Amino acid sequence: MAVSYKPQLNYVDFRDLTEQIRFQSTEGKIWFGEQRMLLMHLSAMAAFRREIVNSMGVERAKGFFLRLGYQSGVRDAELARKLRPDRDEIDIFLAGPQLHSLKGMVKAVPLEIDIDQETGEFYGRVEWIDSFEVEICQTELGQMDESVCWSLLGYACAYTSSFMGREIIFREVSCRGCGDEKCIIEGKPAEQWEDAEEFKWYFKADPIIEELYDLQAQLSSLRSSLQQQQGQYYGIGQSSAYNKVCKMIDKAAQGKVSVLLLGETGVGKEVIARSVHLRSERAESPFIAVNCAAIPPDLIEAELFGVEKGAYTGANQSREGRFERANGGTIFLDEVIELTPRAQATLLRVLQEGELERVGDNRTRKVNVRVIAATNESLEQAVEDGRFRADLFYRLNVFPVKIPPLRDRLDDLPVLIEHFLKKFHSEYDKKTLGLSDKALDLCLHYHWPGNIRELENVIERGVILTDNNECISQEALFVAAPPSIETQPADCVDAGGNVTSGPSAAADSQHWSEHILGNQISLEEVEETLMRVAMERASQNVSKAARILGLTRPALAYRLKKSGILAES
Numbered sequence: 407m408a409v410s411y412k413p414q415l416n417y418v419d420f421r422d423l424t425e426q427i428r429f430q431s432t433e434g435k436i437w438f439g440e441q442r443m444l445l446m447h448l449s450a451m452a453a454f455r456r457e458i459v460n461s462m463g464v465e466r467a468k469g470f471f472l473r474l475g476y477q478s479g480v481r482d483a484e485l486a487r488k489l490r491p492d493r494d495e496i497d498i499f500l501a502g503p504q505l506h507s508l509k510g511m512v513k514a515v516p517l518e519i520d521i522d523q524e525t526g527e528f529y530g531r532v533e534w535i536d537s538f539e540v541e542i543c544q545t546e547l548g549q550m551d552e553s554v555c556w557s558l559l560g561y562a563c564a565y566t567s568s569f570m571g572r573e574i575i576f577r578e579v580s581c582r583g584c585g586d587e588k589c590i591i592e593g594k595p596a597e598q599w600e601d602a603e604e605f606k607w608y609f610k611a612d613p614i615i616e617e618l619y620d621l622q623a624q625l626s627s628l629r630s631s632l633q634q635q636q637g638q639y640y641g642i643g644q645s646s647a648y649n650k651v652c653k654m655i656d657k658a659a660q661g662k663v664s665v666l667l668l669g670e671t672g673v674g675k676e677v678i679a680r681s682v683h684l685r686s687e688r689a690e691s692p693f694i695a696v697n698c699a700a701i702p703p704d705l706i707e708a709e710l711f712g713v714e715k716g717a718y719t720g721a722n723q724s725r726e727g728r729f730e731r732a733n734g735g736t737i738f739l740d741e742v743i744e745l746t747p748r749a750q751a752t753l754l755r756v757l758q759e760g761e762l763e764r765v766g767d768n769r770t771r772k773v774n775v776r777v778i779a780a781t782n783e784s785l786e787q788a789v790e791d792g793r794f795r796a797d798l799f800y801r802l803n804v805f806p807v808k809i810p811p812l813r814d815r816l817d818d819l820p821v822l823i824e825h826f827l828k829k830f831h832s833e834y835d836k837k838t839l840g841l842s843d844k845a846l847d848l849c850l851h852y853h854w855p856g857n858i859r860e861l862e863n864v865i866e867r868g869v870i871l872t873d874n875n876e877c878i879s880q881e882a883l884f885v886a887a888p889p890s891i892e893t894q895p896a897d898c899v900d901a902g903g904n905v906t907s908g909p910s911a912a913a914d915s916q917h918w919s920e921h922i923l924g925n926q927i928s929l930e931e932v933e934e935t936l937m938r939v940a941m942e943r944a945s946q947n948v949s950k951a952a953r954i955l956g957l958t959r960p961a962l963a964y965r966l967k968k969s970g971i972l973a974e975s
Contacts, residue, residue: 420504422489439485440842440879452542459547468556469608471539475557476609479564481839484876486569492953495521502565503532512537512558517590526572526595534558534589543583554583559591560609566593568875575599575606642825645817647810651678658805659685664757666802667780669809672859675780676738678809682778683736691735694728699741706749711756712764712771729762732775742779742802743788747795753777754798777802812854812861819849822858826865834869841868842877852888934969937962941971948972 428437436443459467479502486501499521503514513535520529534555543554553559555578566574576593580586596602643649658665659682667675676695683693701709712727728737739745745753756762757777761770779802788794812819823841831837841849845868854860868878922932936955944950952962966972 420501420508423501423504423508426485426489435847437844439489440844440877441481441485442843442847448538448541449545451538452546455539455542456546464550469610471556472560472563472608475560475562476564478557479561479566480568480875481877482561483565483568484839486565492950495523499566499569502562502569506558506561510538512539512555512589521570523570526570528566528570528574528594530566530576530591530593532562532591532593534591537582537589540581540583540589550584552584553578553581553589555581555589555591562591562593563609575602577605642822643815643818644821645815647815648818651807651809652681654807655682655685658682658807660687662776663805664776664802665778666785666804666806667778667809668806669780669782670811670857671782672857673809673811674858675809676740678807679736679738679778679780683738683776686736686776688735688776692732693736693738694732695738695740696728697740699744703746706746707752708765710749711752711762712767714764714766716766718766724764727762727764729756729773729775730771733773734775736776736778739777739779741781743781743783743785743794750795750798754795754801757798757801812857816850819861820846822861823849823865826862827869830866830869836869836874838869838872839875839877841883842879845878845880845883848880848888849883930969933965934971937966937969937971941966 426437426439427443430437436445455467455471458470462470482502482505486498486505490498490501496519499519500516503516506512506514515533515535516530517533518529518531520527522528537555537558539555539558543550547554559576559578562576563574566576573596574593575596576591577599578589579592580588580590582589596606599605643652655665655678665679665682667678669675679695680693683689696710698706708727710727710729712730713725715722715724739753752762756773756775760774761772763770785794785799785803789796789799812822823846827838827840849861849864856863864883865878868882871882872878937951940951940954941948943954948963948966949959952959955962957965963972
């Protein structure tokens with residue numbers, strides 16, 4: 407159904423938008439919904455723009471700022487849908503111009519908006535008053551030969567295209583920055599503009615930059631191939647704690663020494679074990695990983711060291727064990743603490759003599775295998791408790807490496823998140839906008855008891871629950887919100903645009919409830935006031951007011967009639 411906006415309609419009430427702003431001064435953060443925002447000096451932006459124009463030229467600078475505005479528009483279109491799910495299409499769309507005004511970029515006054523979601527038709531005409539980009543040009547660059555509101559225009563194109571689900575292009579048909587009386591933009595579907603293809607060029611990365619990126623990608627690919635050939639792959643991480651582990655592994659990898667990897671569940675012990683193998687002279691030989699905890703105790707010896715036909719019921723044929731399969735290479739024994747006493751004794755012989763006997767056999771076989779063991783428990787304590795052989799512990803503990811938990815290497819979190827996003831975008835054939843700033847902030851303050859494995863599962867859940875071209879929210883990441891860190895109450899913006907001290911929700915709730923009870927205001931009066939306000943916000947539309955109050959239409963209609971409000975309206 408087509409809907410239109412006419413200038414006589416009032417669209418200035420955007421308290422739902424101002425309520426999203428939170429100032430956390432003690433943490434140095436400003437939030438708008440789940441996105442982190444910045445306050446900048448206009449003069450600083452002006453100097454930056456002048457430098458970009460002087461460095462890149464006007465045309466490339468224009469493309470740069472158009473793309474800058476485009477990124478902001480995409481995110482705000484997503485926010486508008488979430489904040490106004492029960493409003494009509496015009497109210498939802500007007501969040502874009504309102505956000506432009508709210509952010510101090512320009513006073514956006516819609517002159518004409520026609521929207522038809524069913525057919526995809528759109529036409530918009532908006533006046534921009536006091537554009538920050540016009541002011542920048544007037545102070546730093548002087549009058550230009552063409553329109554100058556580049557980032558504002560990029561925002562309008564992205565916001566509307568995302569809102570309509572098709573490509574909408576806005577053009578500045580009049581601009582004060584080039585001597586016109588007013589800044590006016592006009593928007594319609596791309597195919598209705600004769601020069602649409604020429605204009606789309608601005609939204610593509612600069613050809614020189616693309617060429618540099620291609621060269622960078624080729625260089626990175628060559629380096630990656632060289633590193634993998636040299637066996638210098640250690641997973642993903644750049645924090646000092648993780649780099650320290652990598653340097654330790656470097657020193658041990660080239661030798662034959664047994665390595666004992668220590669760390670909590672999910673820290674990536676197998677990744678490190680593979681790194682040791684790839685870095686060693688055995689890189690071209692087999693790497694066999696065994697989870698000792700996953701094999702039944704009565705089968706562990708046969709699995710590791712092999713079995714001869716008829717050794718026990720069910721052994722219908724002879725077969726080699728994991729150690730023989732790893733001959734010449736590396737075997738990784740995860741959860742080595744779960745080995746049975748007999749298996750421990752056999753493993754000790756393999757380490758000392760380099761030979762083994764299959765279960766049910768009387769012939770020894772020589773094996774040349776490097777052993778990398780791992781555990782998330784204390785082997786020393788297991789030795790004291792009599793659960794693990796002391797002599798085997800000393801053989802395995804020649805080169806212990808402690809892998810830090812994720813909470814101790816949070817500098818690696820953004821890199822790991824990006825890695826898993828690429829992985830699951832490919833697996834699920836979708837493209838999200840990544841984590842919202844608030845979701846990332848929550849991840850950075852989360853304890854991560856399950857370490858990298860938990861992070862991988864959380865990101866997979868977020869990708870599954872998030873639609874294309876939307877940010878992954880906090881709710882999409884966690885089934886139940888994890889315990890958050892204690893923070894100072896955030897300041898907020900009131901309806902008049904003033905920053906006020908923001909008490910916690912609980913304290914705020916207590917404040918108004920105490921006020922109601924202290925002034926002996928009855929429940930009926932509270933209910934009547936809420937209904938009147940809801941009806942005003944809904945322009946006396948009972949259905950809309952019911953949605954605002956979380957009631958069904960019949961339930962609200964009954965209460966309105968009972969209180970006499972319906973009769974008044």
